[in-house]
Amino acid sequence: MENHEFKQYALSPVMNQVIDKLGFKAPTPIQQKVIPLALRGESIIGQSHTGSGKTHAYLIPILNKIKEEQQSVQYVVTAPTRELAMQIYDEAKKMVEFTGEAPWSIKLLIGGTDKKKSIDKLKEQPHLVIGTPGRILDLLEEGALDFSSIQSFIVDEADLMLDLGLIQEIDKTLVRSNSRASVMVFSATIPERLQPFLKKYLENPHYFKMDDRLSPETMEHRLVPLRHRSIADTIIRISETIRPYLAIIFTNGKERADLLSEELIGKGFEVGLMHGGLTPRERKRVLKDIQALRYQYIVATDLAARGIDIKGVSHVINADLPSEEEFYIHRVGRTARAGMEGTAISLFKDEDLTLIERLEKKGLTFTSYDIKDGEWVETKAWNERKKRQKAESEVEKEAWSHVRKPKKVKPGYKKKMKKHQEKVKRKINRNKFKK
Template sequence: MNNKRFNAYEFNLSTLEVIQKLGFSKPTDIQHEAIPEILQGKSVIGKSQTGSGKTHAYLLPLMNQLRSGINEVQLVITLPTRELATQIYDEVKKIIKLAEKEDEWTAKLLIGGTDKQRMIRQLKKSPDIIVGTPGRIMDLVNENALSIYSASSFVIDEADLMLDLGFIQTVDQLLVRCQKDIQLLVFSATIPQRLEHFFKKYLDQPIYVKIDDGISPETLEHRLIALKHRDITHIIMDISKVIQPYLAIIFTNGKEKANEIGASIQEKGLNTVILHGGLSPRERKRALKQIQQLQCQYIVATDLASRGIDIKGVSHVINAELPKEEHFYTHRVGRTARAGMEGDVISIYGEQDISLINKLENKGISFIYSEVKNGEWENANPWNKRKMRTDTTTNLDKEAWRYVKKPKKIKPGYKKKMKQQQQSIKKQLQKKTRRNKK
């Protein structure tokens, strides 16, 4: 159990005062595990769900180590989207202000969509901290407007999203321009297998900090509502009469579905913002402003769009469509029940989702099968679930028997051999079915 206090770590007095001003009483689990290692200059791979305090797990120890009057880059923080980079930059500026170091430490935000020539002029004096997207940082390095060789620490935040968006190659190019012994800190909600090759290239015996938050904390409730050939929008409207959210994110698996559901529930009176990768920069900026100023109660979003920003105050997650993969469910769930707060996840499911539901149940999630009746939750039976399992088994058995070769001459034990042959064919058919579902 984590009973530590921040003063148990080797922070200087200024950092402890900053922590107090931030209102932090005790470290979260990821902070408790990562901070001592980072303070010792070790490279760390930190895995913990969204909302668990990863940002301050690296910001506090790294900024504790900053030196004054260096006039060269000491710290590089990379993020996959402009919005995330801006949010982390704002947090860096806040810490500098609380530490009363505005005259000693400088930070620069390097992202696309801004005046590049003006940025180059501003970089004539090297900042201590760089926060930005890999592409824009690389661009300025190639222009010889910026050198990151002097940096002692390099952060890759939201590494799984960095991988999904194809930016890991650019990060790779940036690290080539850093010192070989640079302290590398990688933080992510999930660590995909494809990142392991990248780690082996740059990290020699890194410290792995994996906080098994699970995806079913006690403060989180998971409900399932069967689609049963009904209209998704009608079900969402029924849900809206029960939940009264502070802020709810409705997830879809694509832009078209997001537009369709978003427009429909707007027409029906729900205060809604649509967020996906197909929006123009102007539309996206307007949507984010509405979200930040709490001008909406519902956000209809796709996975990558929502992961590109930090949305605070989400009380409910509604899966209008369940994702195809478990790790996307983990990301969606991580949007609510943050920092010990309560949250609800409500998923509309169909026959195609049974396999994912089974996997999630095997991971320890306890689903409540529900329906909305007269504006209230009612328990429901798992729709078609048992029947589907039985039907699948029966159909595979029948299909396998079709391929069994009958012997020309009947000999003792022939039935047993035919049964063994049928079971072998059945296993092959099961493997083929699983491959087709992927």
């Protein structure tokens, strides 16, 4: 069935054919925003979370605009990690294959590959370059790449670029590029530290934030109190009840990730490990194993999981809750994608209650559970104690309002007032109980 909703963008017949073969029925909210602006060559700052359809939001318009007869680099897409660059390249390559005639030439340029081979492949300039900032800058400085006629430069996962110290390399690349090129920046968050870069390279950009929903409606958020139990033992008890297709277990920091994965492997679990401390070779091996469905569990840190797209995640387990709301949203965004259902399970301690409260104020709904005799049991709400304390303090206050201070102060008057207040409090509570 042809996709009529994309027809509004007046894309080329070839691109409409590609969209049909991709099976897209309607543009996602971010695609509705980006496609028309990118087709006009406008600069964009798009704030969106994982799984929003962002990659095709920029690939569709830039591939559509390639001038096939011009053998020059016209578009550049940069990503912070090799894995993410490879994923974007695979999507673009799939789109080229769907044309049946390969009208667009695309090159993937990432670190960890033979530089000399990359230079040899660039004797003829591709239409689109996809890669990591370091390798792209290196080849630009070698004179193997020419960005003097690029039309658009895309920075994907800009906040992660900032965290990994790659913005300086993008800066140096843009200085050597066509100054009239539009710049499109996509990021899950727009930190203050990113502002100097945005002001330098984006003139009157269109800014939008895709945050209508913090997480998909098909997602359930469960809270499990950790109390004095070990994290590994609690996760094992959880795993016996959920039997996940694939679960990502998040920790705060690589040391905790190492420790937890060792404990779970020691208990007989097949566990993959993803964090910033792995060598490129180890990272490549783990990703290959994940794609081959070797693992049922992946222990990961925020940084490692940000740059990769793992398909088929049925559950996200927070072994440690993060301190920021944004990180919680990134994590849970790994599941319940493309309309599928998903569950986020968070082990929590008293110090996590502030974060949970902030997330509830933003519109998330948490349900409190524990596992007893191998089954989920719904428990009192996580804020039950706080609500009870608040109610008690209100009764206390109301009772004092009925107690009058005597005009003449006699010895022991405070004791008598307190006694009176306690009497009034009991009466208030009795009346409440009757209701």
